[in-house]
Amino acid sequence: MIIASNFKTNHTRQSTRIYMERVRQFAQETKSAQDILVFPPATALDTYTLPENIRVGVQNAYPVEKGSFTGEIGLEQIEEFGLRTILVGHSERRHILGESQELCAQKYDYFKAKGFEIVYCIGEPEEVRKAGIDAVLTYNLEQLEGIDLGYEKLIVAYEPVWAIGTGLSASVEQIDETLTKLRETIKAPLLYGGSVKPATTKEILEIENCDGVLVGTASWDVDNFCQMIEIADTL
Numbered sequence: 001m002i003i004a005s006n007f008k009t010n011h012t013r014q015s016t017r018i019y020m021e022r023v024r025q026f027a028q029e030t031k032s033a034q035d036i037l038v039f040p041p042a043t044a045l046d047t048y049t050l051p052e053n054i055r056v057g058v059q060n061a062y063p064v065e066k067g068s069f070t071g072e073i074g075l076e077q078i079e080e081f082g083l084r085t086i087l088v089g090h091s092e093r094r095h096i097l098g099e100s101q102e103l104c105a106q107k108y109d110y111f112k113a114k115g116f117e118i119v120y121c122i123g124e125p126e127e128v129r130k131a132g133i134d135a136v137l138t139y140n141l142e143q144l145e146g147i148d149l150g151y152e153k154l155i156v157a158y159e160p161v162w163a164i165g166t167g168l169s170a171s172v173e174q175i176d177e178t179l180t181k182l183r184e185t186i187k188a189p190l191l192y193g194g195s196v197k198p199a200t201t202k203e204i205l206e207i208e209n210c211d212g213v214l215v216g217t218a219s220w221d222v223d224n225f226c227q228m229i230e231i232a233d234t235l
């Protein structure tokens with residue numbers, strides 16, 4: 001399974017180093033078989049010596065090698081650290097930073113061409129969820145516009161906007177129904193994200209079409225994150 005942590009705007013370079021060392025040790029001691037992904041903020045990117053199943057990625061990047069894009073990072077800055085994993089289309093980038101579907105698809109194409117492992121995020125806002133499962137499906141499928149679903153290094157994270165950072169996770173039934181429907185279109189690994197906590201990790205990972213979790217808030221504490229890895233190891 002894939003257990004991923006999105007630091008968002010949390011942690012420093014120093015605390016990320018401590019965090020990664022703890023995760024590395026934990027996974028080694030427990031011989032964890034999980035794919036463990038961690039997305040620190042851009043200022044904490046660094047060179048890490050990690051086994052193949054533990055990977056550090058970037059939360060965002062502009063689809064260029066380098067250039068004049070103030071405040072952004074490009075391929076050159078990522079490659080300095082040998083990183084090969086990226087998050088694209090996170091809801092906070094779409095809804096707070098105003099990233100369009102077109103830009104998400106451009107980023108996807110660019111980093112796909114560079115051979116990156118891409119965690120591509122989709123998810124509906126609350127009013128769409130209230131309108132029912134058909135509306136939910138239509139909305140989520142629209143966020144796949146321009147995305148090559150046949151790319152072998154694609155992972156899709158279904159993260160309902162109303163469940164992100166709210167403490168209000170989607171129910172097991174809602175996740176199950178949505179992932180089952182998305183599975184008809186998406187053959188890539190499917191993650192769920194949105195207020196996942198150690199206490200809810202088992203029931204979410206047990207959902208048939210769920211291949212892992214993408215965790216924000218609860219994962220910022222390394223002990224919580226290790227606990228989630230441990231739960232995945234028991235399944």
Ligand code: PGA
Pocket residue numbers: 006159163164165166167193194195196214215216217218
């Ligand atoms: P959350 O964030 O776990 O804090 O809800 C999930 C995410 O945004 O990936």
